[in-house]
Amino acid sequence: MAAHAEATPDSEATAGLTPPVHRPDRQAFSHVERHIMADTAKPKGRAAKSSGTRKRGRKDTSPGLSNEKPEILLDYYRRMLFLRRFEERTAQAYTQARIGGYCHLNLGEEATIVGLMSALREDDYLFTNYRDHGYAIEKGMDPRRVMAELYGRTDGVAKGWGGSMHMYDTATRMLGGYGIVGGQLPLAAGAALAITYRGGDEVVMCQMGDGTTNIGAWHESLNIAKLWNLPVVFVVINNFTGMGTTVEMSSAEPDLYKRGAAFRIEGERVDGRDVLAVRDTTTRLVERARKEQTPFLLEAWSYRMKGHSVVDPAKYRTDEQKEEARSEQNDPIRLFDRQLTEAGILTDELREEMAASVKAEVAEAADFAENSPHPDVSTLFDYTYATPVPNESTRMPADPVFAE
Amino acid sequence: MSVITYRQALRDTLRAEMVRDENVFVMGEEIGLFEGSYKITEGLLKEFGPRRVRDTPIAEEGFVGAAVGAAMLGLRPVVEIMTINFSLIAIDQIINHAAKIYGMFGGQTSVPMVIRTPGGGGQQLGATHSQNIELFYSFVPGLKVLAPSTPAEASAMLRAAIRDDDPVLLLENLGLYNSKGEVPDDYAEPSNDDVATIGRAKVTREGSDITLIGYSRMAMVATQVAEQLAEEDIDVEVVDLRSLRPLDRQTFVDSVKKTGAAVICEDDWLTYGIGAEIAASIQEGAFDYLDAPVRRVAMAEVPMPYAKPLETAALPSIESISTVIKETLSAVGKRVG
Numbered sequence: 001m002a003a004h005a006e007a008t009p010d011s012e013a014t015a016g017l018t019p020p021v022h023r024p025d026r027q028a029f030s031h032v033e034r035h036i037m038a039d040t041a042k043p044k045g046r047a048a049k050s051s052g053t054r055k056r057g058r059k060d061t062s063p064g065l066s067n068e069k070p071e072i073l074l075d076y077y078r079r080m081l082f083l084r085r086f087e088e089r090t091a092q093a094y095t096q097a098r099i100g101g102y103c104h105l106n107l108g109e110e111a112t113i114v115g116l117m118s119a120l121r122e123d124d125y126l127f128t129n130y131r132d133h134g135y136a137i138e139k140g141m142d143p144r145r146v147m148a149e150l151y152g153r154t155d156g157v158a159k160g161w162g163g164s165m166h167m168y169d170t171a172t173r174m175l176g177g178y179g180i181v182g183g184q185l186p187l188a189a190g191a192a193l194a195i196t197y198r199g200g201d202e203v204v205m206c207q208m209g210d211g212t213t214n215i216g217a218w219h220e221s222l223n224i225a226k227l228w229n230l231p232v233v234f235v236v237i238n239n240f241t242g243m244g245t246t247v248e249m250s251s252a253e254p255d256l257y258k259r260g261a262a263f264r265i266e267g268e269r270v271d272g273r274d275v276l277a278v279r280d281t282t283t284r285l286v287e288r289a290r291k292e293q294t295p296f297l298l299e300a301w302s303y304r305m306k307g308h309s310v311v312d313p314a315k316y317r318t319d320e321q322k323e324e325a326r327s328e329q330n331d332p333i334r335l336f337d338r339q340l341t342e343a344g345i346l347t348d349e350l351r352e353e354m355a356a357s358v359k360a361e362v363a364e365a366a367d368f369a370e371n372s373p374h375p376d377v378s379t380l381f382d383y384t385y386a387t388p389v390p391n392e393s394t395r396m397p398a399d400p401v402f403a404e
Numbered sequence: 405m406s407v408i409t410y411r412q413a414l415r416d417t418l419r420a421e422m423v424r425d426e427n428v429f430v431m432g433e434e435i436g437l438f439e440g441s442y443k444i445t446e447g448l449l450k451e452f453g454p455r456r457v458r459d460t461p462i463a464e465e466g467f468v469g470a471a472v473g474a475a476m477l478g479l480r481p482v483v484e485i486m487t488i489n490f491s492l493i494a495i496d497q498i499i500n501h502a503a504k505i506y507g508m509f510g511g512q513t514s515v516p517m518v519i520r521t522p523g524g525g526g527q528q529l530g531a532t533h534s535q536n537i538e539l540f541y542s543f544v545p546g547l548k549v550l551a552p553s554t555p556a557e558a559s560a561m562l563r564a565a566i567r568d569d570d571p572v573l574l575l576e577n578l579g580l581y582n583s584k585g586e587v588p589d590d591y592a593e594p595s596n597d598d599v600a601t602i603g604r605a606k607v608t609r610e611g612s613d614i615t616l617i618g619y620s621r622m623a624m625v626a627t628q629v630a631e632q633l634a635e636e637d638i639d640v641e642v643v644d645l646r647s648l649r650p651l652d653r654q655t656f657v658d659s660v661k662k663t664g665a666a667v668i669c670e671d672d673w674l675t676y677g678i679g680a681e682i683a684a685s686i687q688e689g690a691f692d693y694l695d696a697p698v699r700r701v702a703m704a705e706v707p708m709p710y711a712k713p714l715e716t717a718a719l720p721s722i723e724s725i726s727t728v729i730k731e732t733l734s735a736v737g738k739r740v741g
Binding site: 156162175176183186188192217224227382390391392393400 | 458461466467469471472473474477478481497501505506508510511513514516545568602603647650651652653657685688689
């Protein structure tokens with residue numbers, strides 16, 4: 001394990017494991033991109049953690065800011081802030097018992113989500129796991145309807161049938177948050193198969209957590225995707241912990257971006273706290289998937305600021321780990337705030353303005369959800385089957401099998 | 405009418421549906437180059453090419469899930485799982501995904517896919533290749549499960565399954581592939597719109613003494629039992645369940661109301677099996693009409709042995725079913741031939 005951790009932090013390592021024909025052309029990377037890769041492709045092994053190399057400052061990525069229009073940077077900032085406030089409101093609604101069931105938040109993942117979604121075309125498809133609220137919003141769903149889904153109301157994106165783990169919207173092509181670890185991977189491969197079957201040029205993005213890289217569906221899907229030349233970008237969100245089990249405890253190869261090597265799938269690792277790094281790396285992989293009709297693997301690492309779900313106090317974390325997960329340098333929003341402020345792009349006035357408008361919009365989403373009707377019990381049997389056939393059961397629990 | 409095998413009925417109907425609809429494609433292990441373990445896909449790769457006849461790796465969860473994903477985008481995959489035993493590798497994709505996607509997301513996207521897979525014991529294939537586990541899928545709302553017993557039914561049900569917008573598991577049977585029966589002359593025509601009704605059972609033989617209920621291979625055996633007992637002057641009514649989900653309870657309950665007695669024959673295990681649901685439905689729907697307890701003839705509760713005498717003894721047979729029918733009629737007080 002130590003050998004992994006001490007390996008040269010170089011995202012080309014994966015390329016080195018694949019045949020030369022798949023080696024990315026280094027010369028094609030811009031100075032900025034290369035810089036970002038060198039900065040972000042740090043191994044996440046125990047040795048790295050104990051030596052504190054993850055805690056390095058962020059000044060290295062600042063050159064990226066000067067290459068981007070201020071309005072775009074401010075847009076990213078606002079979107080990230082929105083996700084943060086949305087999830088905080090979600091947690092609040094959960095404690096108020098407005099939201100039930102399992103509820104997993106994207107706190108700490110905001111830069112990754114905004115970066116990933118900024119790299120997709122509107123007609124590209126997205127599959128995710130159950131930590132999906134932010135993805136749903138960023139793929140284009142109305143946040144009010146996402147909140148209404150959390151509340152289990154009729155105006156929810158899935159009419160209250162899905163809940164937190166199952167955001168879905170055909171129009172924005174977010175084809176589902178899925179609750180079974182790994183379940184979305186074969187589906188994503190199949191969606192890409194349908195695209196190629198019809199000769200389309202859309203790409204499928206398939207998001208998952210770090211724990212997913214050890215389940216059978218991972219291996220079967222990556223193999224099939226490469227074998228059949230399917231345009232899928234598999235994205236592993238590495239927050240170092242599957243519930244409470246660390247990557248090192250569960251993965252024999254903890255450098256997750258290398259794990260496409262068995263399928264000759266190129267992988268890259270990116271600093272998921274850095275929205276521009278995520279966007280640029282993802283854009284490159286998505287467009288290569290589109291052009292070359294082949295899958296890619298992206299590992300984006302960031303910190304899960306709180307427990308696995310709303311009700312998890314994360315007692316398995318040490319105080320030091322908790323502090324690390326919530327520190328300013330690992331908080332993508334505070335980081336970006338500081339960078340934008342130092343660059344003179346984000347002023348106090350703008351910050352206050354955005355904070356107020358985000359707050360109002362989130363409050364509106366919660367109001368919308370609160371005022372949306374509960375589903376009527378008479379709709380209980382509306383969605384069992386798409387094609388009606390005789391003898392579908394519409395029996396309520398206490399009904400006789402043979403209703404008169 | 406012409407007489408063909410169950411295998412040919414499936415193959416020709418599958419081909420016809422592929423000709424009819426460009427969105428229909430087949431995938432599975434060994435279905436292309438090898439032309440299918442049981443030759444249902446014989447000739448299809450040559451005719452349609454690898455885009456529409458897709459050989460898969462040995463990865464049931466992966467390729468069944470890929471079929472679900474492709475169906476979500478509007479294709480109509482027909483997946484072959486070599487035998488139903490291997491469906492256990494794909495059970496997460498079938499039960500947690502195929503069966504859930506339409507309802508879980510509020511009816512936004514249907515999953516128009518077919519899983520074709522044979523069950524069946526009696527081929528000396530041993531414990532892991534002889535199971536009848538259709539119950540697992542029949543248990544789950546969101547799935548439809550069909551169990552054809554004749555070539556004509558196999559053709560009409562496969563056509564219905566492909567054209568249905570929900571995930572349908574078509575239960576075939578190793579012991580039926582070579583069985584023969586009449587089919588309409590145009591059964592293999594792409595223009596044939598004779599679609600079986602999903603969710604309907606059928607009285608395949610009328611009788612007055614007792615109702616014998618079966619599905620898949622056992623529906624065929626039930627007919628043989630009835631014909632044999634007719635020679636002993638016992639008049640057996642046979643009900644073929646045809647559709648395991650939705651389940652048409654009314655048809656067999658009406659039959660039991662008429663005959664006053666029922667025996668269920670099934671290739672699966674008795675405890676918690678399909679027959680348990682049938683028996684429970686009969687007691688609820690025809691309690692006052694029953695003249696004797698409902699009996700079940702089902703596989704012995706063991707992992708299927710390889711040795712022929714043991715395997716034969718473990719499975720229901722014409723003889724064992726006939727015996728139980730006579731015992732039941734005897735309990736009723738009716739004359740036993």
